[in-house]
Amino acid sequence: MKQSKKANVGHIGCALSVADIIAALYGSVLRIKNPEDEKRDRFILSKGHAALALYAALFLRRWLDEEEINSYCSDDTSLGVHPVHTLRGVDFSSGSLGHGLSFGAGCALAAKMKKQSYRTFVLISDAELNEGSVWEAVMFASHHKLSNLIVVVDLNGQQATGYTKEVLDLNPLNEKFKAFGWDTHIVNGHDVELIADTADNLDLKNGRPHVIIAKTVFGKGVSFMENKIKWHYWPMSDAEYKSALREIRQA
Amino acid sequence: MRKAFIQELTKLAAEDKRIMLLTADLGFTVVESFAERHPDRFINAGVAEQNMVGVATGLAASGFIPFLYATVAFAALRAYEFIRNGPVLHKLPVRIIGIGEGFDYGYAGVTHFGLEDIGVMRIQEGMAVVVPADIAQAVNALKKTWDMPGPVYYRIGKTDGEDIGNLKGRFKSGSIECIDKGSDCLFVCMGGIAAEALAAAQKLKARGIGSRVVIVSGFNPSPARELAAVLKKFPFVITVEEHFTTGGLGSFVAEIIAENKIPCRLIRRGISDFSNERLGDKLFMNKKYKLTADDFVKTALQAIKTMRNGL
Numbered sequence: 001m002k003q004s005k006k007a008n009v010g011h012i013g014c015a016l017s018v019a020d021i022i023a024a025l026y027g028s029v030l031r032i033k034n035p036e037d038e039k040r041d042r043f044i045l046s047k048g049h050a051a052l053a054l055y056a057a058l059f060l061r062r063w064l065d066e067e068e069i070n071s072y073c074s075d076d077t078s079l080g081v082h083p084v085h086t087l088r089g090v091d092f093s094s095g096s097l098g099h100g101l102s103f104g105a106g107c108a109l110a111a112k113m114k115k116q117s118y119r120t121f122v123l124i125s126d127a128e129l130n131e132g133s134v135w136e137a138v139m140f141a142s143h144h145k146l147s148n149l150i151v152v153v154d155l156n157g158q159q160a161t162g163y164t165k166e167v168l169d170l171n172p173l174n175e176k177f178k179a180f181g182w183d184t185h186i187v188n189g190h191d192v193e194l195i196a197d198t199a200d201n202l203d204l205k206n207g208r209p210h211v212i213i214a215k216t217v218f219g220k221g222v223s224f225m226e227n228k229i230k231w232h233y234w235p236m237s238d239a240e241y242k243s244a245l246r247e248i249r250q251a
Numbered sequence: 252m253r254k255a256f257i258q259e260l261t262k263l264a265a266e267d268k269r270i271m272l273l274t275a276d277l278g279f280t281v282v283e284s285f286a287e288r289h290p291d292r293f294i295n296a297g298v299a300e301q302n303m304v305g306v307a308t309g310l311a312a313s314g315f316i317p318f319l320y321a322t323v324a325f326a327a328l329r330a331y332e333f334i335r336n337g338p339v340l341h342k343l344p345v346r347i348i349g350i351g352e353g354f355d356y357g358y359a360g361v362t363h364f365g366l367e368d369i370g371v372m373r374i375q376e377g378m379a380v381v382v383p384a385d386i387a388q389a390v391n392a393l394k395k396t397w398d399m400p401g402p403v404y405y406r407i408g409k410t411d412g413e414d415i416g417n418l419k420g421r422f423k424s425g426s427i428e429c430i431d432k433g434s435d436c437l438f439v440c441m442g443g444i445a446a447e448a449l450a451a452a453q454k455l456k457a458r459g460i461g462s463r464v465v466i467v468s469g470f471n472p473s474p475a476r477e478l479a480a481v482l483k484k485f486p487f488v489i490t491v492e493e494h495f496t497t498g499g500l501g502s503f504v505a506e507i508i509a510e511n512k513i514p515c516r517l518i519r520r521g522i523s524d525f526s527n528e529r530l531g532d533k534l535f536m537n538k539k540y541k542l543t544a545d546d547f548v549k550t551a552l553q554a555i556k557t558m559r560n561g562l
Contacts, residue, residue: 038314085341091312096336102302103337106309113291114314133333136302143297 001248004052005241007073011081013219013231015052017156017189018123021214024195025121025152026057035063035089041118042107044092046100047125047154048082054090055079063089098131100124101151105141108149108209119204123152127159130168135180138209142181145207150199151182153211154189156218160232177211189214221248252408252443253281253350255386259393260318261285264292267316270397273307274320275300277350282320300330307345308337316344316398322356323349323365323406331371338402339375346397347404352442353493353522354536355409361527365406369441370498372404373470379403379424380470384445385412387420388468395422410533412443418466425472429481433461436551437481437515440491441467441500444537448491450544455551462551467500478504479511487516487554489547493537496521518554520547 004012025043032040045054055072058064064079064087071077078087082095092103104122111118128134141149155173157164164170177184183206187194195214202210218232219225222244236244257272261284264270271292272285286293296303300321307317319326326349327334338345349368356363372380381396381403383389389407396403417430431452438448445466452462465481467474482488482504490501501519508515522540529539537543541550 093336093340096332098301099305099333099336102305102333103309103312105302106306106311107313108309109306110310110313110315133299133301133305136297136299137305140296140299140302140306144294 001241001245003055003069003072005236008235009073009081010231010233010235011049011052012236013158013225013228014047014050014125016220016222016225017216017218018047018050018154019053019056019220020190020192021123021152021154021195021216022053022057024192024199026061027192028196029199030121031118039116039118042091042104042120044094044100044104044120044122045083046094046104046122047097047128048094050125050154051079051081051083054083058087058089061089097125097128098133101134101137102140104149105137105144105146108141108146109144111148112144112146119148119150121150121152121199123154126153126155126157126164126170126173127167129153129170129173138177138180138182141209146209147183147204147206149209150202151209151211153213154216155213156216158218158227158229158232162229174213181208183208183210184213185210186213186215189216190220221251223247252383252386252389252411255411256348256389256393256405256407257281257320258284259390260397261288263393263397264289267398268292269314269316271310271315271317272320273303273317275303275325277322278320300325301333304330304333304337304345304347308333308341308343311338311343311345312341316346318346318348320348321350322363323351323368324363326350327368327372327404334378334402335375339378342377342401344398344400345402347402349404349406351409352406353444353542354533357532357536358530360530365493366495366522366525367498368404368406369470369492369494369500370502373503376471377401378471380406382406382442382468383422384418384440384442384466384468385415387414388418388422391420392422392468396424406442408443413446415445415449415466422468424469425474427474427477427481428466428468430464430466431462433463434484435460436462436555437465437485437488438462438491438547439465439467439478439488439500439504442493444491444493444542447542447544448547451547451551454544454548460551460555467503470503475507479507479513482508482513482515485515486558487518489518489520489550489554491542491547492521493542494521495525496523516554518550520550
């Protein structure tokens with residue numbers, strides 16, 4: 001919140017929608033002793049525009065220092081709106097939607113070929129499913145039985161300029177993934193424990209890749225932002241910032 | 252050229268277990284040698300070039316050296332942004348093999364022609380571009396570049412093409428190869444069409460005109476410095492490529508001439524005013540676009556005449 005306000009850039013609604021998913025993954029699920037470990041779990045934030053939530057997690061894991069996180073979207077920063085792989089703990093530079101899942105499928109295939117036990121998590125947005133390349137990767141993962149690949153879909157029902165059901169309807173999403181041969185799970189994307197439990201109890205040997213469809217609220221935790229399209233891009237006014245902080249602190 | 256290239260790759264893969272071959276469901280009668288010898292490292296990724304590049308980027312980030320096989324236009328253009336944001340941005344050893352120079356695919360038509368791949372690849376800093384002129388150079392270039400740390404784009408002829416005798420397979424990244432040492436006329440060429448420029452040089456020799464034929468077989472690292480030194484010695488240069496005259500070798504030479512203030516007139520021969528209405532085999536198409544030895548002879552004679560008249 002503070003970084004978004006200071007930098008006066010948008011995408012705060014997107015970051016809030018995935019904050020609980022990222023909290024679950026970085027809080028307990030991901031096995032990453034250090035980001036250089038070859039056998040670490042991989043995490044790809046394919047919806048790169050939610051990077052602020054990832055930066056917060058990297059900061060809490062102490063891979064980003066305070067000075068760096070305070071430079072978010074200011075000149076000469078390494079923390080832009082979208083994350084880059086040159087940052088410690090970032091596996092892939094994202095921002096171009098529809099790219100992360102293919103990359104993740106490659107990481108998962110490599111683990112299988114090398115008989116390594118790491119898992120690859122890819123967090124994608126619901127609107128990102130508009131991209132045909134996602135479905136190329138969905139087919140590929142299923143064909144190659146990548147059950148070490150876990151996709152989390154941030155199903156907040158919104159995209160940059162409208163609601164997903166009005167822009168390009170994704171329904172029925174669960175059935176789509178099932179038809180492609182995936183193991184599907186639907187969870188409340190703000191229930192951190194449930195997300196973690198689901199992710200930790202997947203059958204990594206059943207031959208099917210996994211998708212956790214996380215139903216989320218865009219702008220979660222700030223009443224005036226929740227489910228409002230304008231908060232995809234809009235920065236906060238002073239009054240809005242104060243009010244948002246108050247709500248989040250009280251929660 | 253493509254069969255020899257894949258055969259060499261098959262041999263290299265026996266020595267280095269990191270090498271993989273992925274195809275976008277192409278390469279019938281070409282990729283089988285690899286697939287049979289290294290089935291665990293061969294993947295037909297289906298007709299899905301973007302995903303193939305994305306998967307290869309993940310594989311490369313995890314220690315593999317994936318080679319990707321597809322027709323030029325699909326390999327270079329369909330997945331271009333995945334290449335830019337993948338192996339180029341992340342500096343990973345993904346190798347893209349674009350099959351088909353210029354009109355190699357003949358009757359297959361415009362969707363299969365390789366017309367602008369060098370233009371789009373050479374502008375990506377960090378993407379080594381390799382354009383062999385014949386089989387021997389293709390094999391040698393592969394031997395010298397397969398384990399580079401960053402990405403490589405190979406433009407490989409669909410047909411075997413002619414051997415460039417005096418080239419003897421020489422290849423050096425960031426370097427040029429000079430064939431014939433004449434001093435009246437300069438040809439700078441790229442790819443298999445170099446054979447036609449050499450034939451033109453022979454025909455000019457019979458008329459008492461000495462030609463120097465320079466072969467550019469790669470970009471990034473740039474051969475600009477060596478090329479500039481040659482360009483300074485000639486009043487005009489004819490660039491020869493199976494590619495649009497914009498973006499590829501002709502444009503590259505124009506940049507060198509302009510940046511170094513070289514008093515050398517540039518005549519670009521390649522594909523321009525392209526129309527896809529009438530098709531034919533490679534030879535028919537190359538004749539149509541004036542990419543034969545006889546056309547290059549005419550171009551050279553005209554240039555010499557113009558120079559003599561002080562125009």
